[in-house]
Amino acid sequence: xIPPLDAVLLVLVVASAAAALEGRDPLAxxxxxxxxxxxxxxxxxxxxxxxxxxxxxxLGATMATVFFVAxxxxxxxxLGPRHPPKGGRFSLAxxxxxGAALGLxxxxxxxxxxxxxxxxxxxxxxxxxxxxxxTGARNLVTGVVVDYxxxxxxxxxxxxxxxxxxxxxxxxxxxxGRREDAS
Amino acid sequence: MSAFHYAACGxxxxxxxxxxxxxxxxxxxxxxxxxLQASVVLFYILLAAKRGASPPVLSGPGPVEAAAFINxxxxxxxxxxxxxxxxxxxxxxxxxxxxxRLFGTLQEPEIREKTGLS
Numbered sequence: 068x069i070p071p072l073d074a075v076l077l078v079l080v081v082a083s084a085a086a087a088l089e090g091r092d093p094l095a096x097x098x099x100x101x102x103x104x105x106x107x108x109x110x111x112x113x114x115x116x117x118x119x120x121x122x123x124x125x126l127g128a129t130m131a132t133v134f135f136v137a138x139x140x141x142x143x144x145x146l147g148p149r150h151p152p153k154g155g156r157f158s159l160a161x162x163x164x165x166g167a168a169l170g171l172x173x174x175x176x177x178x179x180x181x182x183x184x185x186x187x188x189x190x191x192x193x194x195x196x197x198x199x200x201x202t203g204a205r206n207l208v209t210g211v212v213v214d215y216x217x218x219x220x221x222x223x224x225x226x227x228x229x230x231x232x233x234x235x236x237x238x239x240x241x242x243x244g245r246r247e248d249a250s
Numbered sequence: 251m252s253a254f255h256y257a258a259c260g261x262x263x264x265x266x267x268x269x270x271x272x273x274x275x276x277x278x279x280x281x282x283x284x285x286l287q288a289s290v291v292l293f294y295i296l297l298a299a300k301r302g303a304s305p306p307v308l309s310g311p312g313p314v315e316a317a318a319f320i321n322x323x324x325x326x327x328x329x330x331x332x333x334x335x336x337x338x339x340x341x342x343x344x345x346x347x348x349x350x351r352l353f354g355t356l357q358e359p360e361i362r363e364k365t366g367l368s
Contacts, residue, residue, distance in 0.1 A: 077258040080292075084262055084285045088269040088278060100281050107288050114295050115305040115320040119328045123291070126336040131284065134336075135277075138343040158272040162264055169260045179252040180301035182317045187300060191323050192316035199308050207306035207319065211326035223330045230337035237344040 073113050080106045097135050104128030118208045255296050262289035276349065276356040280342045287335040291328045298324035 083106055087099035104127040112120035177184035194211055202210035212220055262285055269282025298321040306322035308314065346356060353361050 074254060077255065081258050081261045081265070084265050084288075088265055088273070088282055088285060093275070093277065096278065096281065100284070103285070104288070107292065110292070111295050114299050115303065116295050116298065116325045116328070117305050117307070119291070119295060119325050119332065122329050122332045126332055127284070127288070131336050131339050134340055134343050135281075138347055139277075158268065161271065162268055165267055166260065166264055169263065173256045173260065176252075176256060177297075179255045179296050180299045182300045182303065184297065184300075186297045186324060187316075187321050191321045194322055195306065195316045195319045196314050198322070199314065205308045207308065207322035208325045208329070211322050212329060216326060219327075219330055223333055226334050227337050230341050233341045234344040237341070237348055 073110065076106060076110045076113060080110060094139070097132065097139065100135065101128055101132035104131065118206070256293075259289050259293045259296065262286075262292065265289075274358040276346055276358065280339060280346065283342070284335065284339060287331065291331055294324040294328050294331075298322075 080103060083099050083103040087096045087103055090096050090099065104123060108120045108124040108128055111117075111123055177186075181187075194215060195207055198207045198210040198215075199205060202214040204210035204214065266282045266284075266286030266289060270279055270286060273279050273282060300317065300320050303318055303320045306319045306325065308319075349361070350356055353364050355361060
């Protein structure tokens, strides 16, 4: 039996994330992280979310990876000697507890793809049925982003502005090559 | 199938959580944070999916059945989440560059030693 495409992609997504986070070589981890993001984008497209897929491919996969590479480039020996993960048995216990909590919570989740799922009830049918007429957007996601939830998007723009300002304020002293004291 | 979907989300979440809490390298921690966020985005996209429905882009004029199109609301929310996650990654990397300037390393144990916080 040939497994469905989305199952294969999900396995690849989890595998590349594990390789990026647990692998030995930090530079390989960067590239694997980009691979992981692109695989996520492919999965979103497969699940019928083209807008999210585009955004993930442009921002998550490309821009974030370029940011990571630029940061490493600016400070080459950044990676330093390898330390083993700390925690040992404690970390295992934390992960088991978190996994158990997730498992318990997941028992109440709807079957994926169920058209009667709670997420598809309430306000969502209104967005789909009246969206084009009320917002003028053929793409319903656009209608929600810039019209129904325009204030959210305004907030998002403020977050971007703040993040840009924060980067501008944090980086220059580092770029100018002034060596700061550790004291 | 749906158990498999949710299990993949959970696995990504736990991978991210482990990296965030127990990896000594700050760069890896930032990557782990991204993986954690991706697991949440994945989860929302799975919640939005409807069997046999098309992506939420209308093809022509006329009345629209809600069941024929995938739920656009989680998609819109996740667009915002992805943008915000890229922004936080940028600020995090700026901080990392600064930390590296100060301490010459991104390994948490060494930074703790140098600050006397261990």
